[in-house]
């Protein structure tokens with residue numbers, strides 16, 4: 001049965017999608033069966049996996065509203081060697097349309113549970129908000145991966161996310177926990193990065209992943225080729241780091 005993880009942080013542009021797409025590709029390289037669920041109307045994970053968001057017959061929107069199941073909506077990322085439940089702008093409407101539905105926080109969970117036997121890992125790329133979409137991601141998951149940049153404001157907003165996770169754990173999903181904080185876009189030449197990184201380790205101990213993802217331009221270039229950085233330039237420092245992170249996750253789930 002798949003282990004299911006949300007990649008979440010309500011801050012925008014912190015590396016959620018880059019992490020979700022490249023962890024998916026990194027895990028696939030380690031022979032894990034992976035499903036990536038794009039839960040963001042921006043559809044960046046969809047495009048980054050090489051799937052055209054403008055040409056979708058069904059997407060995560062239809063899945064959430066019960067008009068399609070995951071086997072009908074999923075596509076194959078040929079460049080990343082994983083499956084994708086894609087998203088596009090249409091998903092922005094789901095937030096409002098789901099209000100009237102029963103069990104609205106658990107729509108995604110029910111859909112994923114039905115295919116959990118097909119995969120080792122399900123990764124959910126959340127939008128930059130603590131919205132009904134993110135809530136669906138948190139209700140579906142065993143754990144949360146939180147990408148963070150090691151900058152001065154990194155910790156601001158973290159407590160809101162942690163409190164939301166605690167509430168979901170208490171009321172909706174007792175299995176949910178924080179798997180770890182992932183340091184991304186790391187620049188070792190900056191003293192501030194080193195300091196914030198050390199602070200994170202002090203405060204959060206082994207909740208901080210050992211792997212650090214460096215700032216690497218190849219990771220930023222890859223989406224315009226419709227490829228995960230891991231497949232686009234496997235020798236790059238960024239790709240190597242995400243493969244190492246995949247290996248760390250494979251180890252982590254053994255003790256879950």
Ligand code: ATP
Pocket residue numbers: 011012013014015016017018019040042044126127128184185186213214215216217219220221238
């Ligand atoms: P949003 O909140 O809008 O969904 P996000 O948290 O998903 O954003 P990304 O889209 O992954 O963040 O990353 C933001 C930008 O930073 C993108 O242009 C991406 O290519 C770039 N980026 C992410 N990680 C790295 C990295 N390690 N090195 C260099 N560039 C990176």
Ligand code: MG
Pocket residue numbers: 016017018040044126127
């Ligand atoms: Mg994103």
